[in-house]
Amino acid sequence: MKKILSVLLFLMAGCQPGGSEPVAGPTEQPRTAPAVQAVDQDGNPVNFSEFYARGPVVVYFYPKADTPGCTAQACSLRDSYEELTDKGVTVVGVSTDDAAAQKAFKAKHNLPFILIPDTQGQVLEAFGVSKLGGFSTRQAFLIKDGKIVWHDSSASTSEQAQDVLEQL
Numbered sequence: 001m002k003k004i005l006s007v008l009l010f011l012m013a014g015c016q017p018g019g020s021e022p023v024a025g026p027t028e029q030p031r032t033a034p035a036v037q038a039v040d041q042d043g044n045p046v047n048f049s050e051f052y053a054r055g056p057v058v059v060y061f062y063p064k065a066d067t068p069g070c071t072a073q074a075c076s077l078r079d080s081y082e083e084l085t086d087k088g089v090t091v092v093g094v095s096t097d098d099a100a101a102q103k104a105f106k107a108k109h110n111l112p113f114i115l116i117p118d119t120q121g122q123v124l125e126a127f128g129v130s131k132l133g134g135f136s137t138r139q140a141f142l143i144k145d146g147k148i149v150w151h152d153s154s155a156s157t158s159e160q161a162q163d164v165l166e167q168l
Contacts, residue, residue, distance in 0.1 A: 030147035034126035040114040041102035055088035057143040058164050063135040065097045065105035072157040081112050094123050142167050
């Protein structure tokens with residue numbers, strides 16, 4: 001019962017728009033971004049290093065597909081997607097949801113970027129993103145030239161794209 005209550009509290013706090021103030025800023029010492037491999041919502045292989053070689057990359061982590069705050073975060077990036085891609089940015093979303101949930105979330109909200117179903121937590125682990133009750137914590141990373149140059153450890157929901165654009 002305690003575990004269920006903690007998960008519910010986490011979802012209510014972590015996935016509601018207007019949650020806690022973001023803690024973000026440039027990383028003190030840019031570190032090499034993880035050269036992790038995964039699959040996307042369609043089962044296609046994804047090599048993060050290939051994204052890094054193409055230009056800036058935003059990798060954002062969210063707790064659960066199709067919840068209010070997570071939807072606001074994804075739609076913020078969707079609504080600014082053209083502006084982000086005009087600046088050469090690749091956007092990648094990651095959560096512990098399975099591929100079917102990711103695919104449905106992407107289709108329902110017309111998300112133009114890939115989503116990673118990280119059910120085993122390998123991408124979370126590579127980026128040092130913690131889990132709470134089996135769900136990813138909300139975080140975002142900006143990677144340039146293969147280095148993490150900005151980390152938002154309490155990523156915004158409705159302002160995620162604006163936060164990223166300010167860093168570019």
